[in-house]
Amino acid sequence: MKVQILENKTAIGEAVAALLCDAIREKPDCVLGLATGATPVPTYDALAAAYQAGKVSFRRVRSFNLDEYCDLPKTHKNSFYSFMQVQLFSRVDMDPANVGFLDGNADPAAESARYTAAIEAAGGIDVQLLGIGRNGHIAFNEPADAFSQESFRVALTESTIAANSCYFDDVPMPRFAITMGVGLILRAKRLILIATGESKAAAVKAMLEGPVTPQCPASALQTHPDVLVFLDPAAASLLKQ
Numbered sequence: 001m002k003v004q005i006l007e008n009k010t011a012i013g014e015a016v017a018a019l020l021c022d023a024i025r026e027k028p029d030c031v032l033g034l035a036t037g038a039t040p041v042p043t044y045d046a047l048a049a050a051y052q053a054g055k056v057s058f059r060r061v062r063s064f065n066l067d068e069y070c071d072l073p074k075t076h077k078n079s080f081y082s083f084m085q086v087q088l089f090s091r092v093d094m095d096p097a098n099v100g101f102l103d104g105n106a107d108p109a110a111e112s113a114r115y116t117a118a119i120e121a122a123g124g125i126d127v128q129l130l131g132i133g134r135n136g137h138i139a140f141n142e143p144a145d146a147f148s149q150e151s152f153r154v155a156l157t158e159s160t161i162a163a164n165s166c167y168f169d170d171v172p173m174p175r176f177a178i179t180m181g182v183g184l185i186l187r188a189k190r191l192i193l194i195a196t197g198e199s200k201a202a203a204v205k206a207m208l209e210g211p212v213t214p215q216c217p218a219s220a221l222q223t224h225p226d227v228l229v230f231l232d233p234a235a236a237s238l239l240k241q
Ligand code: PGA
Pocket: 036, 037, 038, 039, 040, 131, 132, 133, 134, 137, 138, 139
């Protein structure tokens, strides 16, 4: 895993967006794995700016998002689908037909099979963007007894509910989500994980310096041959080197 520490989240967003723009220019129909949460927002801002400056086009880009809430309409303002519309898709020339999303209201087993098949039919994910939870989760893969494989319906932990409840002001935060499994995430050709802020420091240390264990789902990235980790000084503050 290659680790880069940059001065702040804006610098990280620009660096990651530059890598994604390079990937798109090299392969205009490349397949991006996208993430939600506060962490990737500076990256999406920089991608929108690059598009608006005429430096890149998303016209042929295909995307798959990591996860979605269950039991929440897709068009609800707090769905991850809505988040992606606001933060990226509406700001660039992405074709809605090229946007892949897990359906949190479908039968989970059938939906999982559909999503894996759709990713495979697209030729696999070229670059997967990831954040990390305070408990070491990636997407909604919470600490568990075994690494998950394909997409599945998951009960969210109290830690995750506490971190995200603030975004739900009209309906209670959903207690379940559907998420790509760790095995499916690791099939991406390249992974880019971003962590910013002191609240992520312990999880970052466990991911990079701890054992590979499903108790820290992000530690599975140690087994992937092409991982870039971008940290700010606060998120890197507990690392030995
Ligand atoms: P955050 O979430 O970017 O909102 O901190 C990251 C995650 O939980 O994966």
